[in-house]
Amino acid sequence: MPTTKTERVDISQSDDVVRVRQLTRTYALEVGLSLVDQTKIVTASSELARNTLDYGGGGQVMLELLEQGGRRGVRLTFEDKGPGIADIEQALKDGFTSGKGMGLGLGGAKRLCNEFSIDSKPGEGTKVSIARWK
């Protein structure tokens, strides 16, 4: 998928979560997403950045501005070398609503985006990718 702009951000402390939010907002604005769609992807980015930090022990995110077939979009790919997730299905179901679980908010982040994919194995870290198209 043609990427017209890309950058990577380190996520190693809580200030970085704010940085990721702000950068995602910039990308979302450039793509021309509606206010609600902007809010959705920025919130999702905050959730996943926080996961990367709290659960993954730190990592990085790659932001991409996409253009395909005349449509523009934003994609974020979060990567960490943390413990990984054993039961992805369960993680997608758990969340703040249950109050327990890992509170990863993955299910929520998924609902906020047009595209969502996750790659994770115990001991091998986690890679989560989300995208929002105009």
Next chain:
Amino acid sequence: MAGELNGEIAALVNRNEQIILPEWMELQKKAGTLHTGRISEGELQSESKNFLHLLRDALAKGGSDFAGAAYEPAKAMLSELSRSRAQQGFSPTETATFIFSLKQPLFNAVNRDKTFSAERIAAVIWGLTLLLDEIGLYTLEIFQKSREEVIVRQQREISELSTPVVKLWDGILALPLIGTLDSQRTQVVMENLLQTIVDVEAEIAIIDITGVPTVDTLTAQHLLKTVAAARLMGADCLISGIRPQIAQTMVHLGVELNVISKASLADAFAVALRQTGRAVMKVNRADKQTGLAGKAGGQGA
């Protein structure tokens, strides 16, 4: 593997370009692509030439694997082409003809080539058929998607125009919904309602669904999300216009509406007035007229 194309074919296309292109143009013209006048011969010529080169390059690098990276440039070009055809008002057939009419000229080139055995010719032609079919379908899909995008955009515009938020009283809004509620439309309507709630500082919003023919699970979910969002913002919602059939459907679907719902907008308005601490009183008309003061009952009581 039968049908496996490779760099050999790319070279063949290259060698025969000067014959393939005019043949292809002829077939497209015969099919009527230029009749409508929406595209000029020069434009068609350059599009065809461009695609032929991209196809040749893709064949050289990626064989017949349309899903592979070698075909990205060709796909991008076709995407653009398909979209612009859709916007210009071409029919799906006219658009797909661009690809399908390339078959004959390519087959002719293969048949003319003396270096191929009869077996190889058959295999190559089959391979080209499969490839061009795949490409043709891709072109149609993009065309379809573009058309759908136009429809979606138009629907959005209609939504914005056709669901006005109405002020019933200080702090009480009504949103009369008319027509089917699809995902896209509901989103627009929801955003509009919530923004109005903020703008006029409404306490209660009544969502009237009298004009909504069917309420399925998805629609009900959208309604509930709107109510939840309004509550998070500090306003409350009521739903009115629940016809008996809709109530039954929702029970059968297992939908739970944890929001006060009334059959009519009037009833909902009464509830809203109560909830915002207001009461409606009948004023005795007789009291207003001199000389008739004290007449019990009054007129039109």
Next chain:
Amino acid sequence: MDRIPILKFGNALLVTIQVDMHDRLATALEEDLTGKIVSHNARGVLIDISALEIVDSFIGRMLDNIAAVSRILDADTVVVGMRPAVAITLVELGLSLTGVKTALNVERGMALIQDRLVESEAADADDED
């Protein structure tokens, strides 16, 4: 480190969140509020989030925590001024913030607190009869 200012507003406390908070700031706010509810004997906490463009699960949990803690300390928490885009996103995210009361603005939020105070005082008076 900056801390978010907490103002006394009648018998309530008013917090206006205007910055994109990082986690430490949010945690500090929770602590400060808890302390001030006690020291000022506040009966209500108003949290104005009208300037917030984003409320994620962390902030959501912070609001829930503040509401829970204040309840224990006999104060009501009202979150005011949530933006439509934020509300829509929170609903999609699945955060219902059930422990938190909400109002459109500070004025309404304050009225809500006062109403509930009157109600609970009337209930207490009934109990004593």
